[in-house]
Amino acid sequence: GLKVASGVQEIRLVGDELYIDNERYEKMISIVNSTDKSRALSMNVGLIKTEKGKHPSSITILTSFSNKHYKSSLPDKIKDFSDNLINFNMDIDFHIKTIEDLKNKELSLVEFAKSVLFDKDGKVVKSMELKLRALGKKLMYDYGYRKNYSTMSNLIASEIDKVEDITLNAKTLYSAYIELFKDKDTALIARESRRIIEAIENLK
Numbered sequence: 169g170l171k172v173a174s175g176v177q178e179i180r181l182v183g184d185e186l187y188i189d190n191e192r193y194e195k196m197i198s199i200v201n202s203t204d205k206s207r208a209l210s211m212n213v214g215l216i217k218t219e220k221g222k223h224p225s226s227i228t229i230l231t232s233f234s235n236k237h238y239k240s241s242l243p244d245k246i247k248d249f250s251d252n253l254i255n256f257n258m259d260i261d262f263h264i265k266t267i268e269d270l271k272n273k274e275l276s277l278v279e280f281a282k283s284v285l286f287d288k289d290g291k292v293v294k295s296m297e298l299k300l301r302a303l304g305k306k307l308m309y310d311y312g313y314r315k316n317y318s319t320m321s322n323l324i325a326s327e328i329d330k331v332e333d334i335t336l337n338a339k340t341l342y343s344a345y346i347e348l349f350k351d352k353d354t355a356l357i358a359r360e361s362r363r364i365i366e367a368i369e370n371l372k
Contacts, residue, residue: 175204178353182216188267189339193217195260196227197253198354210234212354213259214361215267217343226347229358230266230365231259266365270339275371278333280341281323283367292325299348300324306344307336338368 183195193215201209214229233248284296304320307313313320319331345364349357 176200176202176207176353176355178355180354185220186215186264188264189271191217192219196354197256198229200353200355207353207355208234210355210358211253212358213256213263214354214358215260215263224350226343226350227354227357227361228263228267228346229354229361230263232355232358267339267342270342270368271337273338273368274335275338275341275368276333277319277323277336277341278328278331279371280336280367281328283371284363285323285325285328297324299345302348303345306348307340310347311340311344342368 178198178200180196180198183197185192185194187193196212196214196216198212198214199210200207200212211233212229213231214227216224217226217228218224281300285293285300287293300323304323308317308320313334316332316334319334322328322331342364346357346361349360
C-alpha cells in the first residue's frame with residue numbers, strides 16, 4: 169500500500185506468509201522517499217508480524233539499501249535496487265534465523281537499558297530515555313510485567329542503578345520494543361530493528 173505523511177512517501181509490497189514459532193509473518197519490500205529530504209531513497213526488506221486480515225502488530229527490517237547519490241538518474245537508482253533484490257530469499261532467511269535465535273537468549277533488563285541509554289562517551293541519549301519509558305509501559309500492560317512496576321517505570325539514566333533488575337527473554341524484549349514503531353515509516357523501523365538486535369547480540 170501507499171503511505172504519505174509529512175513529506176515522506178512509502179510503498180509497501182507484501183508477499184508470501186510464513187510462520188516462526190507458530191506466529192504468522194508476511195514477507196515485505198518497501199520503498200521510502202521524501203520530498204523534504206528527511207529520508208534518502210531507500211529499499212527495505214523485512215517481515216510483518218500479523219494475524220490474517222488484521223493490522224500488523226510489528227515489523228522487523230534488518231536489510232536496507234539506501235541511494236544517497238542525489239545526482240544519479242531515477243533509472244540508475246531503480247537498477248541499483250533491482251540488483252540488490254537478487255538476494256531477497258537470503259535476506260528473508262536471515263530475518264527468520266535472527267528472530268528464531270532470540271528465544272534462546274535470556275538477558276538483564278538493566279544491562280540492556282544501560283547499553284542503549286548511554287553513548288560511547290557515557291553521555292545520556294535522551295531519545296532513548298523516552299523510548300525506554302514507552303518500552304516499560306508496553307512490557308507492563310501488554311506483556312504481563314505489572315508486578316515489576318517500580319523497575320519498568322524507572323528505566324531512566326538517573327534511576328537505572330537503583331532499580332531491581334529482572335531477567336527477560338530476548339524475543340519478548342525485542343517484540344515489545346519493535347511494536348512501539350509499527351505505525352512509523354519503514355526507514356525508521358529499519359533503524360530501530362538493527363539498533364535493538366545489535367544491542368541484544370552485544371550483551372553476554
